[in-house]
Amino acid sequence: MGLTFKLIHSTDAGGRRARLELPHQAVETPVFMPVGTAGSVKAVSQDVLEALNAQIILGNTYHLYLRPGHEAIRRMGGLHRFISWPRAMLTDSGGFQVFSLSQLRKVTDEGVRFRSHLDGSSHFFTPEHSMDVQIALGADIAMAFDECTEYPAERSRAEESLRLTMAWARRSLDHFRAHRHEVPWHEHEMHEHGAPHPGSAWVGSQSLFGIVQGGMYTDLRRQSAEQLVEMDFDGYAIGGLSVGEPRDLTLEMIAEVLPLLPPDKPRYVMGVGYPDEIEQYARMGVDMMDCVLPTRAARHGLLFTSEGRMTIKNRQYAEDQLPPDPNCNCTVCRRYTRAYLRHLMQAGEPLSATLNTIHNLAYYLAIMERVRASLAGEKGTGGLELLDER
Amino acid sequence: MGLTFKLIHSTDAGGRRARLELPHQAVETPVFMPVGTAGSVKAVSQDVLEALNAQIILGNTYHLYLRPGHEAIRRMGGLHRFISWPRAMLTDSGGFQVFSLSQLRKVTDEGVRFRSHLDGSSHFFTPEHSMDVQIALGADIAMAFDECTEYPAERSRAEESLRLTMAWARRSLDHFRAHRHEVPWHEHEMHEHGAPHPGSAWVGSQSLFGIVQGGMYTDLRRQSAEQLVEMDFDGYAIGGLSVGEPRDLTLEMIAEVLPLLPPDKPRYVMGVGYPDEIEQYARMGVDMMDCVLPTRAARHGLLFTSEGRMTIKNRQYAEDQLPPDPNCNCTVCRRYTRAYLRHLMQAGEPLSATLNTIHNLAYYLAIMERVRASLAGEKGTGGLELLDER
Numbered sequence: 001m002g003l004t005f006k007l008i009h010s011t012d013a014g015g016r017r018a019r020l021e022l023p024h025q026a027v028e029t030p031v032f033m034p035v036g037t038a039g040s041v042k043a044v045s046q047d048v049l050e051a052l053n054a055q056i057i058l059g060n061t062y063h064l065y066l067r068p069g070h071e072a073i074r075r076m077g078g079l080h081r082f083i084s085w086p087r088a089m090l091t092d093s094g095g096f097q098v099f100s101l102s103q104l105r106k107v108t109d110e111g112v113r114f115r116s117h118l119d120g121s122s123h124f125f126t127p128e129h130s131m132d133v134q135i136a137l138g139a140d141i142a143m144a145f146d147e148c149t150e151y152p153a154e155r156s157r158a159e160e161s162l163r164l165t166m167a168w169a170r171r172s173l174d175h176f177r178a179h180r181h182e183v184p185w186h187e188h189e190m191h192e193h194g195a196p197h198p199g200s201a202w203v204g205s206q207s208l209f210g211i212v213q214g215g216m217y218t219d220l221r222r223q224s225a226e227q228l229v230e231m232d233f234d235g236y237a238i239g240g241l242s243v244g245e246p247r248d249l250t251l252e253m254i255a256e257v258l259p260l261l262p263p264d265k266p267r268y269v270m271g272v273g274y275p276d277e278i279e280q281y282a283r284m285g286v287d288m289m290d291c292v293l294p295t296r297a298a299r300h301g302l303l304f305t306s307e308g309r310m311t312i313k314n315r316q317y318a319e320d321q322l323p324p325d326p327n328c329n330c331t332v333c334r335r336y337t338r339a340y341l342r343h344l345m346q347a348g349e350p351l352s353a354t355l356n357t358i359h360n361l362a363y364y365l366a367i368m369e370r371v372r373a374s375l376a377g378e379k380g381t382g383g384l385e386l387l388d389e390r
Numbered sequence: 391m392g393l394t395f396k397l398i399h400s401t402d403a404g405g406r407r408a409r410l411e412l413p414h415q416a417v418e419t420p421v422f423m424p425v426g427t428a429g430s431v432k433a434v435s436q437d438v439l440e441a442l443n444a445q446i447i448l449g450n451t452y453h454l455y456l457r458p459g460h461e462a463i464r465r466m467g468g469l470h471r472f473i474s475w476p477r478a479m480l481t482d483s484g485g486f487q488v489f490s491l492s493q494l495r496k497v498t499d500e501g502v503r504f505r506s507h508l509d510g511s512s513h514f515f516t517p518e519h520s521m522d523v524q525i526a527l528g529a530d531i532a533m534a535f536d537e538c539t540e541y542p543a544e545r546s547r548a549e550e551s552l553r554l555t556m557a558w559a560r561r562s563l564d565h566f567r568a569h570r571h572e573v574p575w576h577e578h579e580m581h582e583h584g585a586p587h588p589g590s591a592w593v594g595s596q597s598l599f600g601i602v603q604g605g606m607y608t609d610l611r612r613q614s615a616e617q618l619v620e621m622d623f624d625g626y627a628i629g630g631l632s633v634g635e636p637r638d639l640t641l642e643m644i645a646e647v648l649p650l651l652p653p654d655k656p657r658y659v660m661g662v663g664y665p666d667e668i669e670q671y672a673r674m675g676v677d678m679m680d681c682v683l684p685t686r687a688a689r690h691g692l693l694f695t696s697e698g699r700m701t702i703k704n705r706q707y708a709e710d711q712l713p714p715d716p717n718c719n720c721t722v723c724r725r726y727t728r729a730y731l732r733h734l735m736q737a738g739e740p741l742s743a744t745l746n747t748i749h750n751l752a753y754y755l756a757i758m759e760r761v762r763a764s765l766a767g768e769k770g771t772g773g774l775e776l777l778d779e780r
Contacts, residue, residue: 009458038733038737038739038740039730039733039734039737039739040734040737040739042739042740042741043740043741043744044741045741045744045745047721047725063737067447067733067736068708068729068733068736071706072709072729075709076709076711076729082508082727082729082733083730084725084726084730086550104461172518184550261523318458319462319465319466321466326573331437335436335437335474336474337466337472337474339458339462339466339472340472340473340474343428343429343457343458343472344429346457346458347428347430347453347457349429349430349434350429350432350433350740350743350744351430351432351434351435353740354433354435354740354744355435377536
């Protein structure tokens with residue numbers, strides 16, 4: 001068992017305030033996970049992420065496999081050590097990127113042949129290979145290798161895609177169980193510290209989550225969830241959302257799947273979303289979410305604030321002496337003005353991406369902190385073991 | 391009088407350990423000043439600069455005049471407030487950039503007409519206009535408007551260039567003296583705090599430095615220095631160096647000029663240099679230096695270390711688990727490996743520029759800290775008033 005999921009409080013609306021104990025860090029949920037594609041949450045340092053109280057970040061298997069390579073990372077003690085991130089980490093399976101970024105991909109039951117978006121070199125990914133790569137990276141949580149069904153998709157296409165994802169889930173789990181002991185950090189950590197990372201609940205191994213697919217067909221989604229639960233993963237993700245479908249469809253799929261998942265295991269909705277979305281899903285019972293939106297939008301000058309979205313490059317901010325968000329307490333809002341952030345972007349200064357990213361991440365993380373506090377106080381069950389937020 | 395220069399100790403070799411008291415901050419000299427061209431030391435935040443113990447940074451008049459404009463900055467309370475930098479600041483005159491960056495420039499005795507490198511728009515800079523812009527920016531120290539003589543230059547060309555620079559120095563000083571009270575921050579600061587910035591010696595106004603030119607002709611350099619000293623500036627810079635000439639010529643020009651400058655005023659060599667250069671010149675009696683080298687080289691992956699220059703992108707560092715400089719105590723060297731820094735650069739991650747810049751600046755600032763400690767302890771005069779480094 002790689003994780004412990006302690007429910008602290010469940011609301012009548014289905015929301016859950018919990019603590020997810022992982023080898024490197026205990027994570028207070030619901031949690032938003034910043035995306036660190038190639039071993040860096042773009043434009044911010046690990047020191048800054050720690051100061052922002054980011055509890056868990058993502059790494060992308062596809063990117064790290066191509067560069068610097070998972071075997072190199074294994075030799076260097078795993079991804080945590082390679083990027084100097086002592087807290088929790090999750091890697092995706094590489095599936096989503098193989099399907100969205102690579103060229104000339106060819107899918108068979110066995111796996112996917114594709115060409116790198118970097119240099120056109122040819123690679124073959126199977127569920128087993130994805131597990132090997134993710135074990136070498138050694139994140140606290142790995143994801144089953146899946147096919148993310150595109151939107152829109154005909155029913156026959158969604159059925160075929162789901163068949164593949166379910167077969168790959170089985171193979172992912174079998175290979176993961178046989179090889180999870182090969183994770184590079186266990187030995188390292190024990191050797192260097194003689195004890196688990198301070199503050200973590202040492203449970204010693206990686207976890208694997210299954211991914212519910214099924215396109216926008218509720219019966220396929222149900223079938224997918226039931227089959228995965230039968231396989232008994234450490235946690236469950238809902239994938240294939242936020243791929244262009246309308247918001248009410250996203251919501252419908254999440255609402256359909258959540259009740260089918262075991263209450264004592266973490267639930268993760270992949271790739272969402274806007275600030276109001278992450279709050280909404282968290283209140284429905286989603287424990288984990290990730291999205292490139294706050295970081296990518298930041299690099300394009302889009303700030304999320306308590307007063308709505310702000311395009312910081314707009315002329316109206318040229319001499320605006322207010323902080324980006326007067327209701328935000330982040331280091332950027334405490335120190336800099338809209339006028340300065342606009343200038344940095346106009347002038348093409350690298351600091352622009354950094355400061356915008358810090359604010360957007362702070363905004364997202366503050367939402368989840370508020371939601372956690374709110375969930376803990378709502379009508380429902382539990383609450384005896386309400387723990388301090390760190 | 392805009393500054394106070396307190397000599398703490400002078401060595402027999404000419405080196406000086408001193409304290410330069412400026413309106414916003416007292417600066418321990420010799421000092422290296424990071425360059426913040428467009429209102430940002432590229433890729434690092436003001437918080438990081440403070441943590442690095444940067445005492446004084448540069449702003450570029452040419453860049454800030456073009457974008458966002460000096461009148462906008464004046465309306466926002468000056469450059470210190472605009473970029474949220476409470477410590478000391480210096481602006482160049484814009485002359486160097488007008489001559490090196492702009493297009494279609496036409497020089498007359500009156501001033502320089504040039505086209506912006508950003509949009510081709512036409513502008514006319516005179517010594518008076520440079521002063522107006524620098525007063526609006528409101529740095530602690532402004533620089534006289536000069537022509538930086540190119541290298542190599544015939545004697546007749548160097549003479550003509552120097553004639554212009556000397557006439558412009560006179561006009562700069564006259565206009566500055568007549569308008570220095572228009573600096574935007576005095577009123578603001580007094581209004582907000584009712585007192586000077588904590589830790590600073592409040593002296594209430596900007597200072598103006600003259601710039602010694604004369605190409606690589608020692609007699610022209612002497613003539614330039616003597617004329618400027620006669621005009622009685624608040625400090626003296628040596629410009630027109632590091633423009634492509636051999637190192638021994640740079641050294642010869644500095645050695646020729648330094649003895650002609652008044653010992654009770656700060657001496658600033660512009661645009662230098664490599665780590666060994668800044669140490670060498672500081673030991674000869676140069677109090678202030680600035681250079682884009684540590685920050686620009688960082689963005690190209692060139693690190694300065696106690697073991698020499700390191701091209702971090704080289705393959706040899708792919709799995710190198712050492713810090714960039716094992717003898718460096720900066721936040722980057724304490725946390726990250728060469729392998730990680732190499733990966734960030736290979737992957738085009740924005741964090742690459744940030745971490746490389748932090749290390750290079752830390753390395754440069756640590757050199758000057760060592761030199762200050764060393765100068766204070768060497769054989770010479772003074773030392774009674776030896777002050778703690780902050």
